[in-house]
Amino acid sequence: xxxxxxxxATQLGFNRHGSQHPYFAxxxxxxxxxxxAVTRHTCTRVVNSYTNTRLPGPRVQxxxxxxxxxxxxxxxxxxxxxxxxRPAGPHISASVHVQGRRIVICAALAGVADATDTSVLLKQxxxxxxxxxxxxxxxxxxxxxxxxxxxxxxxxxxxxxxxxSVDERADEQGVAHLVEHVTFLxxxxxxxxxxxxxxxxxxxxxxxTVFHVHAxxxxxxxxxxxxxxxxxxxxxxxxxxQFLATRIEKERKAVLAEAQMMNTIEYRIDCQLLQYLHAENxxxxxxPIGKTDQVKTWKHEVVxxxxxxxxxPANVTLYIVGDMDxxxxxxxxxxxxxxxxxxxGRLADHGEAVAGALLSSSTSSSANGSSSxxxxxxxxxxxxxxxxxxxxxxxxxAAS
Numbered sequence: 001x002x003x004x005x006x007x008x009a010t011q012l013g014f015n016r017h018g019s020q021h022p023y024f025a026x027x028x029x030x031x032x033x034x035x036x037a038v039t040r041h042t043c044t045r046v047v048n049s050y051t052n053t054r055l056p057g058p059r060v061q062x063x064x065x066x067x068x069x070x071x072x073x074x075x076x077x078x079x080x081x082x083x084x085x086r087p088a089g090p091h092i093s094a095s096v097h098v099q100g101r102r103i104v105i106c107a108a109l110a111g112v113a114d115a116t117d118t119s120v121l122l123k124q125x126x127x128x129x130x131x132x133x134x135x136x137x138x139x140x141x142x143x144x145x146x147x148x149x150x151x152x153x154x155x156x157x158x159x160x161x162x163x164x165s166v167d168e169r170a171d172e173q174g175v176a177h178l179v180e181h182v183t184f185l186x187x188x189x190x191x192x193x194x195x196x197x198x199x200x201x202x203x204x205x206x207x208x209t210v211f212h213v214h215a216x217x218x219x220x221x222x223x224x225x226x227x228x229x230x231x232x233x234x235x236x237x238x239x240x241x242q243f244l245a246t247r248i249e250k251e252r253k254a255v256l257a258e259a260q261m262m263n264t265i266e267y268r269i270d271c272q273l274l275q276y277l278h279a280e281n282x283x284x285x286x287x288p289i290g291k292t293d294q295v296k297t298w299k300h301e302v303v304x305x306x307x308x309x310x311x312x313p314a315n316v317t318l319y320i321v322g323d324m325d326x327x328x329x330x331x332x333x334x335x336x337x338x339x340x341x342x343x344x345g346r347l348a349d350h351g352e353a354v355a356g357a358l359l360s361s362s363t364s365s366s367a368n369g370s371s372s373x374x375x376x377x378x379x380x381x382x383x384x385x386x387x388x389x390x391x392x393x394x395x396x397x398a399a400s
Contacts, residue, residue, distance in 0.1 A: 133328055139344045140314025143335050145328060146321045155227065155322025158212040159234045162317070163310035165290070166206050166282040174255065174290015175298065175306045177204040181251035182303060183241040183311075184211055189233040196221055198230065202237075204288045211237050217325045225325060231338040234318070238311055239342045243304050252295060259289050312345025 094107040133145040165176050184190060184202040193200055198215035211234055215226045271287060278284035318339065324331060 133332075135332070137313065137336060137340050139340060139342055140312070141316050141318065141335075141339050141342075143318045143320070143332075145324075145331060146319075147324050147328075148321050149323050152323050153217045153325075154215065155217065155320060155324065156212060156214050157227075157230050157234060158210055158319040159238055160317045160319065161209040161211075161238065161311055162207070162315050163209055164205050164207040165286040165288040167310065168282075168286055168290075168306075171294065172302065172306060173286060174259075174288075174292075174295045175303060176209060176310075177288050177290060178248075178251060178255050178295065178298075178303055179307045179311075180204045180209050180211075181254055182243060182247055183237050183307065185251060186242055186244065186247040187233060187237045189229075189236045193229065193233055196226065196229075198226060200233070206283055206286070206288060217323065227320075227325070227331070228334055228338075231334055235338045235342075238316060239313075239339075241307065243300065243307070245300060248300050248303055252298075255290070255295055256292055259292050259295070262289055313339065313342050314345060 094105070097104040097106070129146065131147050134143065136142045163176060165173070168175055180202050184200075190200055193213065193215070196215070197220045198213055200211070200213040202209070202211045204210075213230045213234065215230050217226060218224070219226050219229065274287075275284040318335065320331065
């Protein structure tokens with residue numbers, strides 16, 4: 001697909017100093033409003049990926065038009081703005097229109113049968129990577145493995161928890177970020193990675209909380225393989241945090257300091273823009289940094305309960321990419337060793353309304369019609385209650 005190039009001033013025929021471009025009107029200085037009035041409907045640059053040509057714009061009176069450059073030839077290129085034979089086959093047409101102080105950019109795909117039929121595109125198979133390995137443990141945790149020899153003797157492990165700021169209640173704005181701080185920085189096994197050649201970090205956004213480690217294959221201090229040590233650290237971060245009172249208070253101060261540092265004019269503009277773009281959902285009112293007045297007052301139980309509610313195996317995906325030092329089956333066995341021991345989540349942690357909705361959905365979609373009706377049922381990741389499905393059900397129940 002060809003790309004539109006040039007600034008708004010170029011489209012208008014002006015150079016950066018405000019005078020008119022010599023190609024169009026002999027280099028005379030012309031007010032923008034005057035040029036606008038003449039060329040409002042014809043100020044256009046057309047890019048055609050089929051003919052690989054483009055119109056010089058804006059279009060002006062023939063008497064004012066400069067001689068045609070020799071490199072464009074004598075043939076007049078095709079344009080949707082003038083009558084003539086259109087090119088056969090698929091092509092893309094694009095135009096830029098100036099209306100007052102607004103610049104309107106339009107693009108269209110033409111010459112393609114059923115170009116707007118998205119169902120055809122969705123049915124087309126996507127070729128996957130033959131080396132990609134995906135699967136799921138019995139407790140619902142999903143994993144993705146991809147051998148990659150570049151860079152050599154290094155790998156990355158990302159543990160993605162499918163919960164972010166959009167999953168917070170009105171009185172929990174910022175708690176997902178605080179839980180990330182407490183679980184990550186409170187981990188002793190994460191601290192054991194320091195000095196080994198590995199680097200670790202974490203982040204929280206609207207939909208995810210991710211803990212990631214970039215490590216060499218071998219511990220430079222002990223000479224032992226790093227993969228088991230990294231998986232053990234990630235397992236402790238997600239499923240075995242201590243939630244010490246001192247750690248919560250320390251990270252509360254850190255989150256408040258981050259909020260103060262981010263409180264710039266650019267950030268406030270971005271927040272206002274999201275409020276208008278996503279007024280119908282939580283993206284417009286649940287920002288990852290949260291609200292400082294709430295962060296200051298939460299009891300420790302609020303932080304713990306949010307972790308208990310969302311940090312369960314079926315709501316987590318583990319990604320391992322890099323130069324593996326062992327066969328795939330051995331990597332899968334390590335994942336089972338460090339993550340398979342944790343119990344599935346409980347629907348009761350999400351409230352009776354959500355538990356009932358999920359169980360009803362599971363019952364209606366079950367082939368044999370058998371399903372547990374207890375709110376203590378486990379979320380094993382095999383049905384509508386795994387991962388983001390749980391978050392969607394929680395949001396639906398809250399809306400009702």
